[in-house]
Amino acid sequence: MPMIVKSRLRLYLNTDVILSLLIDEPGKGEAVARLLYQAAEGKYQLLVSEHTAYELLRLGVPMEYINRALRPLLLLNGSDFLVANSDIMRAAGRTMRQYEMPFMRALHVVFAQRNNSLVLTRDLDFMNEARSLVGVMSPEELL
Numbered sequence: 001m002p003m004i005v006k007s008r009l010r011l012y013l014n015t016d017v018i019l020s021l022l023i024d025e026p027g028k029g030e031a032v033a034r035l036l037y038q039a040a041e042g043k044y045q046l047l048v049s050e051h052t053a054y055e056l057l058r059l060g061v062p063m064e065y066i067n068r069a070l071r072p073l074l075l076l077n078g079s080d081f082l083v084a085n086s087d088i089m090r091a092a093g094r095t096m097r098q099y100e101m102p103f104m105r106a107l108h109v110v111f112a113q114r115n116n117s118l119v120l121t122r123d124l125d126f127m128n129e130a131r132s133l134v135g136v137m138s139p140e141e142l143l
Contacts, residue, residue, distance in 0.1 A: 008045045011118055012111060013046055019056065032139050035142070035143070048081055048082065049081075049084070080115075088111065109134050118136070
């Protein structure tokens with residue numbers, strides 16, 4: 001009898017979603033916390049890129065949080081911390097030029113596309129620019 005493997009929905013977390021949890025935005029951080037809890041229970045596979053971590057650092061998030069909280073959280077529930085290679089960087093450059101979007105936004109799109117994942121964000125500009133290229137939802141829409 002063949003074994004049936006249940007696949008989990010893959011969620012690429014955009015920077016603003018993680019930040020809302022860290023600064024505990026009223027009503028927003030709770031939704032992200034619920035998603036993390038559901039991911040730990042096996043409902044979702046979470047993906048975060050090294051570029052998201054870089055953006056968090058630029059916004060003032062301590063490196064200690066990235067190394068001692070974010071990375072272990074992803075590893076514990078079978079999720080992944082994505083690292084760009086030259087192919088992904090080239091694809092992001094093409095996406096940036098073709099769709100006239102900022103490079104970092106194009107990079108997030110390419111990471112999500114290459115990993116067959118839905119982008120979770122509350123950034124309306126990102127949603128509007130990327131919706132034709134990749135699935136995009138807010139955490140609240142998903143829950």
